[in-house]
Amino acid sequence: xxxxxxxxxxxxxxxxxxxxxxxxxxxxxxxxxxxxxxxxxxxxxxxxxxxxxxxxxxxxxxxxxxxxxxxxxxxxxxxxxxxxxxxxxxxxxxxxxxxxxxxxxxxxxxxxxxxxxxxxxxxxxxxxxxxxxxxxxxxxxxxxxxxxxxxxxxxxxxxxxxxxxxxxxxxxxxxxxxxxxxxxxxxxxxxxxxxxxxxxxxxxxxxxxxxxxxx
Numbered sequence: 001x002x003x004x005x006x007x008x009x010x011x012x013x014x015x016x017x018x019x020x021x022x023x024x025x026x027x028x029x030x031x032x033x034x035x036x037x038x039x040x041x042x043x044x045x046x047x048x049x050x051x052x053x054x055x056x057x058x059x060x061x062x063x064x065x066x067x068x069x070x071x072x073x074x075x076x077x078x079x080x081x082x083x084x085x086x087x088x089x090x091x092x093x094x095x096x097x098x099x100x101x102x103x104x105x106x107x108x109x110x111x112x113x114x115x116x117x118x119x120x121x122x123x124x125x126x127x128x129x130x131x132x133x134x135x136x137x138x139x140x141x142x143x144x145x146x147x148x149x150x151x152x153x154x155x156x157x158x159x160x161x162x163x164x165x166x167x168x169x170x171x172x173x174x175x176x177x178x179x180x181x182x183x184x185x186x187x188x189x190x191x192x193x194x195x196x197x198x199x200x201x202x203x204x205x206x207x208x209x210x211x212x213x214x215x
Contacts, residue, residue, distance in 0.1 A: 031116040039115050040082065048076040048104075050145060050171060053201030054208060055083035058143055061167060061210070062087030067141035068094070073128045073154050074146030074171075075099035078108035078121075084143065085117040095121045096135060098128040100146075132157040139163065145171035151183035166213040173197060174207040187211050 028035050043049075050058070062070065062084050070088060075081055075097040088095045099105045105125040112118045124131050128146055132154065140163045144154050151170055162168070170183065174197065177184060187209060188195045195211040 036115050049079040051201040051203040057200040059083045059087040066091045069139045070095040070141035072097040072143045075108045078111040081121050085121040089120045098124050140166045142168045148176040148179035151180040168211040170209040173209045
């Protein structure tokens with residue numbers, strides 16, 4: 001009986017194979033969809049992080065337009081960067097996320113590393129008004145979620161780097177519309193952009209602007 005039980009255990013171990021060894025050793029594949037999905041579900045978000053629904057919308061935008069080079073202004077602890085980073089990993093692209101707070105930068109980089117996205121997403125420390133001009137090349141995706149009164153300044157620094165067909169997303173454009181009036185007036189009235197205001201999530205009772213650069 002004991003021999004039979006031992007034989008069954010051996011057979012089960014062989015059938016499970018390497019998966020059994022991974023579970024036993026406590027190792028997990030941080031690049032797997034299952035691990036990342038659970039990590040995102042358990043992510044300790046703050047009020048500075050984007051909502052779950054908005055973050056997924058950003059990822060879908062990145063993937064659907066096959067974006068290759070993106071900029072996020074305002075990393076916080078990296079919840080949005082992780083979601084967009086998954087999209088950029090799938091398109092073979094790269095995201096630069098900019099954050100002024102050193103503590104947030106540290107947390108963002110740690111979170112990106114925990115899900116294996118440190119090579120796809122680069123977190124840059126410093127005031128975006130100073131770091132944006134240092135970014136070289138052209139970009140086709142932008143997400144702005146930092147100091148509301150500076151949205152227009154961020155856009156004007158990024159604009160010369162945008163490819164035709166680029167998508168620009170601005171966060172909190174409903175509840176903070178007054179603070180970013182110059183940004184909203186420009187992005188909605190300029191003949192160079194098609195813009196719509198949407199709500200992808202009701203968690204903060206707010207919304208985002210999505211603009212397509214025509215030329």
